[in-house]
Amino acid sequence: xxxxxxxxLTTIVAASLLLLASACKTEQPPPNIIYILADDLGYNEVGAxxxxxxKTPTLDQLARDGMRFTQHYSGSPVCAPSRGSLLTGKHTGxxxxxxxxxxxxxxxxxxxxxxxxxxxxxxxxxxxxxxxxATGFVGKWGLGGPDSEGHPNNQxxxxxxxxxxxxxxxxxxxxxLWSDSEADSLDNGEWFAAHQTLDAPxxxxxxxxxxxxxxxxxxxxxxxxxxxFIDQHASDPFFLVxxxxxxxxxxxxxxxxxxxxPDSMDTGPFLGGPxxxxxxxxxxxxxxxxxxxxxxxxxxxxxxxxxxxxxTIVMFSSDNGATYVxxxxxxxxxxxxxxxGLKGSVxxxxxxxxxxxxxxxxxxxxxxxxxxxxxxxxxxxIAEMAGAQIPEGIDGESFLPALRGDTTEKDRSxxxxxxxxxxGMQAVRMGEWKGVRLQIRRQEDSPVLLFNLNDDPSExxxxxxxxxxxVAQIRAFMDARTPSHLDRxxxxxxxxxxxxxxxxSSG
Numbered sequence: 001x002x003x004x005x006x007x008x009l010t011t012i013v014a015a016s017l018l019l020l021a022s023a024c025k026t027e028q029p030p031p032n033i034i035y036i037l038a039d040d041l042g043y044n045e046v047g048a049x050x051x052x053x054x055k056t057p058t059l060d061q062l063a064r065d066g067m068r069f070t071q072h073y074s075g076s077p078v079c080a081p082s083r084g085s086l087l088t089g090k091h092t093g094x095x096x097x098x099x100x101x102x103x104x105x106x107x108x109x110x111x112x113x114x115x116x117x118x119x120x121x122x123x124x125x126x127x128x129x130x131x132x133x134a135t136g137f138v139g140k141w142g143l144g145g146p147d148s149e150g151h152p153n154n155q156x157x158x159x160x161x162x163x164x165x166x167x168x169x170x171x172x173x174x175x176x177l178w179s180d181s182e183a184d185s186l187d188n189g190e191w192f193a194a195h196q197t198l199d200a201p202x203x204x205x206x207x208x209x210x211x212x213x214x215x216x217x218x219x220x221x222x223x224x225x226x227x228x229f230i231d232q233h234a235s236d237p238f239f240l241v242x243x244x245x246x247x248x249x250x251x252x253x254x255x256x257x258x259x260x261x262p263d264s265m266d267t268g269p270f271l272g273g274p275x276x277x278x279x280x281x282x283x284x285x286x287x288x289x290x291x292x293x294x295x296x297x298x299x300x301x302x303x304x305x306x307x308x309x310x311x312t313i314v315m316f317s318s319d320n321g322a323t324y325v326x327x328x329x330x331x332x333x334x335x336x337x338x339x340x341g342l343k344g345s346v347x348x349x350x351x352x353x354x355x356x357x358x359x360x361x362x363x364x365x366x367x368x369x370x371x372x373x374x375x376x377x378x379x380x381x382i383a384e385m386a387g388a389q390i391p392e393g394i395d396g397e398s399f400l401p402a403l404r405g406d407t408t409e410k411d412r413s414x415x416x417x418x419x420x421x422x423x424g425m426q427a428v429r430m431g432e433w434k435g436v437r438l439q440i441r442r443q444e445d446s447p448v449l450l451f452n453l454n455d456d457p458s459e460x461x462x463x464x465x466x467x468x469x470x471v472a473q474i475r476a477f478m479d480a481r482t483p484s485h486l487d488r489x490x491x492x493x494x495x496x497x498x499x500x501x502x503x504x505s506s507g
Contacts, residue, residue, distance in 0.1 A: 030131065030237040030386055031359070032303075032312040035378070036296060037086070037241065038289075039079065039140060039169075039248035040343055041354070042322030042335030045289060049354050053333055054286045055260070058297040059356065062316060066358030067367045067403060073429070074320045075375035077343055077350035077419050079166055079507025080114050080142040082319040082375060083243070087123040087143075087155070089379030089394030091416045093481035096121055098489045099420045100166070100507040103145060108175075112165035113145020114506070117155060122391040124379050125156030125239060131388040134158055134236045136229040138222050139243030142166040142507060146181065153180055161225035162243070163218070166506040169245045170275065172252040173214030177221060186221070188214030209269075212276045217254055219246060223295040227302045234306040237386070242299065243319075246292040247285060249327050251278035257287040270327045282329050310360045313385060315378070318353040321345070340459045346417050346427035346436055347459050363403050371402035372429065374415050414477050424491045426481075428474045433467075434459065435474035440491045448475050 043049055047056045048063035075085025076092055076099075084090075084097035092098045096118050104110035117123075125135040136159040137152045144150015145164050152160035163169040164178050173188040226242045251270060261283035270281035278284045296316070303309040322328060322335035324342040329335075341347030355373075357363055376396040383390040384400045397412050415429040423439035432454040437446045448471045450464035464471050484490050 029311060030133070032237055032308060033133075033239045033382055033385065034299065034303075034312060034314050035086075035239075035241045036299075036314065036316040037083075037139070037243040038292065038316075038318040039243070039245050040320060040323045040328075041247055041289070041318035042330060042333070042337075042342075043318075043339060043349070043352050043354055044337035045247075045322060045333060045335050046354050048356065050337060051333070053265075055290045056293045058293045058300065059316060062296075062300075062314065062358050063356050063366075065360075065365050066314070066356055067363045067369055069355035069357070069373065070368060070370050071372045072317065072353060072355035073351050073372075073374040073415060073417075074318065074353045076417060077320045077341075077345055078421075079140075079248075079319050081419075083142055084117060084121075086319075086375040086378055087125075088117075088121050089124075089376050089391065089396040091374070091376050091395045092418045093416045094393075094395055096485070097143060098418060098484055098486075100142075101486075102167070102506060104165075104167070106167060111145060112168060113148060113150070114142050114166055116144030116148035116150025119149040119154060121155075123155045123157075124382055125152075127156075127379065127383060127388050127391055128239050128386055129156055131386050132237055133386065134233040134238040135240075136160070136226075136233075136238065137241045137243065138162055138226045138229065139241070140166065140169045140245045140248075141243070142169075146178070146183075151181070157241075159229055162222050163245065169248065170250055170506065172218045172245065172250060173212070173216065174218060177218060179225075184221075186214070186216035186218070188216055206279070209277060209279050212250070212252060212278075213254075217252075219244060219292065219295060220254075223298055226295075226299055230299070230302050230306065234308055239382075239386075242296075244292050244295065247288045247328070249274075249323065249325060250276040251281050251284040251288070251327055252276065253284050253287045253291055257291040258283055260290060261286050273326050275325065275327050278327070281327055282332060285328060285333070314358045315355070316357075317355040317375075321350045321353065338458050344419070344421060346419055346425050348434075348453075348457065351417060351427070357403055359403060364405055367405070369402045369407075371399055372412065372415065373399045373402070414474070416477065416481070418481065418489075420489050420491075423494070426478045428477050429453075430470070430474060430477070433470050433474065435464075435471065435478070437478065441494050448478075450474070 045051050047060040075082035080100045081097050101115035103113050135157045137157045139162045141164050161179050176183040176185050265282045266280045269279045303312050320343050322330045336349035339348035341349035377399050380390045380396045380398040384398050417427045419425050424441040426437045428435045434451045434453050436449045440446045449462045451459040
């Protein structure tokens with residue numbers, strides 16, 4: 001064989017091998033996405049964010065393996081509107097659900113659920129279905145009860161297991177959870193409503209406190225439903241929301257978790273009020289969070305067992321800040337750190353929340369970002385991650401560049417919140433500036449308080465008089481909100497005493 005023919009043969013063989021390698025090469029499948037949502041977890045209640053008492057080893061490791069957001073915000077200072085904002089990509093100035101709204105009362109025979117999310121709203125699940133994703137929601141829903149258009153199965157989720165109703169979620173030993181459209185009866189005896197009248201307890205009477213426990217602890221069942229979903233869809237691209245009810249009260253946790261914290265934490269029992277009593281309330285609160293952290297570890301271990309952890313994006317956050325309700329001890333735990341306010345407030349402590357993202361191969365391990373983002377940004381971000389079509393008319397802006405380490409400062413639309421309890425309030429975050437209006441329904445022209453968050457993250461000093469131009473911009477953005485379909489969510493002045501404008505809140 002002469003050299004020319006030999007070279008041609010070598011070229012042909014090399015080209016053939018390249019074609020064969022190209023044909024054998026498989027494209028990277030779309031990433032799985034798990035969004036983990038805590039309930040009423042304060043910014044400072046995770047070790048990675050500075051917590052000194054409550055143990056969160058799994059979340060701390062997640063932060064070491066991923067990116068920690070330092071300026072991330074929830075959709076609202078309370079549950080239902082925050083969840084709606086997350087799922088639909090809209091802030092509360094344009095969203096359908098703008099506050100908690102009950103469709104029933106506290107009794108065991110009352111209809112379940114809150115104001116249903118409209119069928120016309122597009123959720124993240126509905127956005128991902130055309131891209132081939134299996135979709136699941138496990139945990140606390142709060143956006144529509146049984147047989148409503150807001151039921152998760154009517155909002156794009158193939159699988160649902162958990163609490164449909166926020167009121168029932170005030171008890172971690174309920175008579176039932178929902179498995180899609182069927183009630184899953186639990187072995188928990190009598191149903192204890194959170195506002196039920198109870199006999200006065202004796203501080204040392206363990207039998208009294210045992211009344212508030214059962215055999216089936218709802219968070220355990222929801223953890224198992226989450227790993228079952230992963231088992232069933234390990235070979236599919238999937239989107240799973242794991243919306244734990246923890247640490248939203250009641251104070252209920254199995255004894256083995258309570259033993260992780262010393263008796264010395266508590267000097268006396270919590271005798272009840274809006275929520276159920278507990279003999280060791282501080283230990284119980286901490287143990288609930290640590291047990292949730294363990295549930296998250298179980299979910300992550302299942303990803304490893306299937307060999308899909310490297311192709312699964314895990315996101316973690318909380319639906320609002322730590323609660324103000326007796327029994328949670330935010331001062332003892334330093335739950336919101338330096339920030340002002342708690343749940344139910346549009347100050348930073350009510351809406352600034354932890355957010356961690358782990359995405360192997362894309363997100364730098366152990367990194368932080370001060371990118372300003374909010375719940376309504378999650379939808380377009382996930383759309384870009386999954387190659388899905390971003391719905392029209394949303395308020396969110398993708399933070400995918402931040403996840404990829406792009407530190408270029410870009411102008412973004414101001415962040416907006418409104419909340420309608422406590423006289424009504426609004427807030428706008430615009431760059432370093434934060435504007436807040438309070439008591440809007442009770443004050444004819446409530447002023448805009450202005451804070452520079454770079455200099456004053458605790459929002460202690462109103463500088464509105466020194467910056468009238470900034471105040472004018474923020475006020476204009478507040479006034480540009482879209483009117484709600486409900487008058488009670490349009491800052492109409494309070495009605496005469498006795499004619500309430502707001503329903504009892506359960507979130």
